[in-house]
Each structure stands twice: as C-alpha cells, then as structure tokens.
Amino acid sequence: MANIQQVAKLAGVSVATVSRVLNGQRTVSAKTRFKVEQAIEKLNYEPSMLGRNLRNSESRMLLILIPAITNPFYSEVIKGIEHIAISSNYNILLCETDSSPERENIYFDLVRTKMADGIISMDPAVNTETLKVLAKKHAIIQCSEYTPDSGIPYVTIDNEKASYQAVKHLIQLGHKAVAIINSDEKYLYARQRMMGYKRAIMEHGLELNESYIIHTQQLGFEQGQQAMRKLLSLGERPTAVFTVSDLLAIGALKEINNQGLHVPNDIAVAGFDKIDFSNMTNPTLTTVAQPMYKMGTIAAEMLIAKIKGQEVEDVILDHELVIRQSTLG
C-alpha cells in the first residue's frame, strides 16, 4: 500500500501538495496537479482514513442504536439514515442493543473513544441518564422514542394523536368494545398511545374496560398471539383491537384465525407502523403509517448538523391512518 510520502516522491512534490490535490484545493497549479494525479494513478494510491481521521480528530461514523435488527420498522428508518449519511460522506455503525444496558454501554464507548462522531438512539429502553451525560460532550439525537426536557433533540410523531385516530376509526365503525394491546408503559410512546386510546374511548361516551387493556413486554408476533388469547378468553370479548405494532397485530390476527374466528367480521384489528408485512397478511392490515424513511433522513440530518456544532430543533412528523381489510367489516 502506497502512502502519501511515496506519491509525493514520485510526483516530485511535497506531501503537503499531494494532500492539497487529495482535498481538491484550488491553490495547486494545473501542471502540479497533473503530476500528482499521475503518481496517484501509477501507485494505485488510496489515502488512509486512519491518518486523516486522527489528524482531523473525527471518525466520520454515525452510531445507530436499535433494540433489534430484525424489526422491520427499524430497517426502514435505517435506509433513510443511510441515504443521508452516504451523501454526506459518513458511514453507519449499526448496533443492536437487545435493550441490554451492558451492551448499550459497550456501544456508548464507541463515541467516547472517538470511533463514532455521534449517535442516533432509537432504543426505547435506552438509559436516559447515561444518554444525558453523554449528550453534554457528544452529538446525540433521539429518533422515534425520546426523552422530554432532556435537551436531547429528537424526531418523532404525535403518538397520542395517532393512537386516538386509530381507535376513533374503530369506534366509528360501530365498535363499542375496543381493546388495546400496548407495550410496557415505562416507555413514553406507550403512555402516549394509551392516552390517545383513552381519549377516543371517553370522547365517544364508551366505558373504559380495564380488561380490554393488555400490556406486553415486547412488540413481537408471539406477544400479539398471547395477548389476543387473553382477550378472546374474556366472557365478553372485544369486537375490535388496536395494537401498538404491526407485529403484535399480525400475532393477534393469527390467534383470531386459530380460534376459528374471522377478521374483520368477528373482530376488527388495527396495527401500527405500516411495515411491509402489514400488506402481506390476509386480510391486509389497517395500520398507522409512520414516515419511517423520512424519519431516518431527518434524524441523520439533525445529527450531522449537531456534529458540525449547529443548533437543531425537535421535529414532529406527520403520520397517516391507512385503512385496509382488517377493519373493513
């Protein structure tokens, strides 16, 4: 591997000049530039980022924290982040925390040790205290889940409203027994979506039935099945179910089918996220579309701005209720 010295020698110039050519500075004469380019070509030279990064005291890496890589919601957001990162000459360090604090801490070290220039945290289970401390010295953005009044900039949607609209949709279809499958309310989004649910129930003069409120530890398919099983075992079972993730909804769908019931005729189901799979089920799933890709691009732009030392504002993106077969009674 050639280095900048050898290029300089072959071109008969100083390393400074080679560096100038490398960085496209205009203060190099055409003749010199040509000589340098020739030398670069001949030696097959590629500048080492190791040297450049040390000198510039940056890594040009963005650390992305997600709880689980297999969750399609995150995949889509990451696509957006990647798009912006690449065009700004950054790369992505994708890290799966499994919502484990130890793992999380290993990854935080990446920014402490300068291996990453900033963090986009998408993990609802992130240790907020650590994050706040870290945010004092490093560029950090929260995406989707956030920490109010922490001073850490975030991009998200209006979860309360989204949830309200989904539940309202179910109620307007004539449903009076509407259940919710929510995740643990230690998460902000879960609390917000619960508020939306309750507001919709109240505003339409329905009764809040505690047995129609199920909490799950995770947002997966199995949890959806289990939760639905509980709901179906009730004396008076709900006629509609709103779940806070599509995976939960797909699990619920499956369980309803398994018990010989029909969606939406017996029970209507609405999910959240609009992951690709929500359109592959039978029936297709009514769901709240989050602008995942957009969310990713905005988060990346915010982070890069923050790294540059600019001030950034919180962003709340629009969502959209997508009505499909699972609620078309």
Added chain:
Amino acid sequence: MANIQQVAKLAGVSVATVSRVLNGQRTVSAKTRFKVEQAIEKLNYEPSMLGRNLRNSESRMLLILIPAITNPFYSEVIKGIEHIAISSNYNILLCETDSSPERENIYFDLVRTKMADGIISMDPAVNTETLKVLAKKHAIIQCSEYTPDSGIPYVTIDNEKASYQAVKHLIQLGHKAVAIINSDEKYLYARQRMMGYKRAIMEHGLELNESYIIHTQQLGFEQGQQAMRKLLSLGERPTAVFTVSDLLAIGALKEINNQGLHVPNDIAVAGFDKIDFSNMTNPTLTTVAQPMYKMGTIAAEMLIAKIKGQEVEDVILDHELVIRQSTLG
C-alpha cells in the same frame, strides 16, 4: 477530552507506562498501575481509537455487504456476525448495496482506505471481478452466495440438495404438477436450486414442464404474487409450488387466496429460508431452514482468522426441511 499525555503527567509516569496499563501488560508494578488507574479515573480518560488504530494500522471494523437491509434473512445472519464481532472486539459496518455497482464501489473504498479490516459479502449481485482483485490485498469472505474457484473463502449451504429435498417432499405428497418460482439464474444459488428441482422431477419420472418454471428479478412479496398469477393463469395449473425465498412464497400464498383457492388443498406451497414470518402466515409455511445465525458466526470467525493471516477453509452448513401447514394436504 484528556489524552494519554495528561494521564502520564498526572500519574507521574511516561506515556509508555500508561499505554502498558491500558493494554493490560503484566510488566507494570502494582504500585505504578494503581497510580495510573487513579489518574485515568480522575481525568475520566478514554483512550482514542483514532490514535491506536493509526498506530496499529487497523480499524477493527468489519464491512458487511448485503443487498437489502429489509430482507429478514440477512437480519438473522447479521445477528450471528455481530455476536462474534463484539466478542472479538470488532465492530460492524453494515452496508446496503441495493445490488448497485456504484454503491458497492463506494463501500469497497472503505477497505481500500483502511476504514474496514475485511469484508463479508452477502450480495449475490456483487461484482465478482472486483471482489477477486480486492481479495488479493484484503481479507474477504463470501457468505451464502459465493464464487467457485475464485480463491475467496465462503460459507454456504448445499442449495442443490436443499431444493431437491423440498421438491421431493412435494412430489411424495402425490403432486405431479410441481412449479418452481426461482430468481434470475445469473446467480449461482438460483442455478443450483434449479438443478435440484430438475433432479427431483426427473428422478420421480415426472415430466419437466417449462411453463412451470418462473423466474423473477427479485425475491420479494410482489414478485411472488406476480409469478403466482402467471402460474394460475395456465390452462393446467400446478398443484404445488416451490419458491426460492419465503417472501416469494408469502406472495404466492396471498395470490392463491385472492383467487379464492385454498392452500394446501388446492395448491401446496413451500418456501426457502425459514424467516420469522414464515411461521406467521395462515397457513404456516413449509420451508427450507437455513442456519442463518450460525452462518453469520462462521463467516465472522472466518473473516477474523483471515485478517490475522490464517488460512481458512470453505464451510458448507446443514439445512433442514421444515414441514408445516402449507404442504399438509
């Protein structure tokens, strides 16, 4: 941010000694070590990887090339890679090529510029020629899709046999009209799986019907739907379909349902990969299980060995036919 100099000064030792403590060398007296640790603590010091990496001429990053991050097959493999990487003190640079050569080349630059120590390529559409050239100077492993006789080590499964077994399973259920939805045969795995299909057909004395062979450009849900639509429009439609990905199978399932037919009674369906979703469909999907996580761990181990300069052998892992509802007539 404190650096090693400041720690040395505060501890009253040389930077060399601090470095020794940092790297856990035994040649430091307990007393000195203690002083250094105190200083590190007090200054809240974290060693910069930028300096270390330049000095060691390594980045401790592994570049993972995948065609699409949203494909659950890759997510699972990545989990395996990540597990090994983390325990060997490496990090993952996840790069989505979209099977685009330009994009791919940008990522190859990461290894050329020392931002990554090696590559695990999982992209079937990777430019083999470039990869071969790169492999002369850099550590490269292929995972799942590979290039025979290229000298690039790989980990994969026996695609021909897997395909053969799946099709044989369908035939043994009594099906005589078995179709295959395959991807473009410019890919090795597609050719191998086609061979397995043909062998199964031949060995059981069935006739090879060209109209039962469909090729798709991608492995997604929509392509599965479209392919199935073609098959269903045939005068004599197949009674069983084998697809080379679960997403294709799920698309096929959907299309069959849409046309008012029943799986498996009217048409049996078998997929490939055993992604999580293959168990969420209704009916659940018969599929060939690839050991995705295992494949990831092996690929990572191979790559790290290769980076260390060791010789590595190709690995062929076992697969397994998982029989579920979609073929239980």
Added chain:
DNA sequence: TTGAAAGCGCTAACAG
C-alpha cells in the same frame, strides 16, 4: 503556488 515542519494520540522497540 509550494515546501518544511509540527503534531493529532497512540504503541513498541530499545535502552537502562
């Protein structure tokens, strides 16, 4: 327009 030289933060060879 160009070059000399300092230095980013670290590790390791060598000397003591």
Added chain:
DNA sequence: CTGTTAGCGCTTTCAA
C-alpha cells in the same frame, strides 16, 4: 520495571 523516542499517514500553519 520504566522511560525515551520514533513513527503510523495525514492536514495545516507558516514562511518563502
């Protein structure tokens, strides 16, 4: 057991 020193490959000031 510990310190001195060179140097990894680059960028950037300063001077010419």
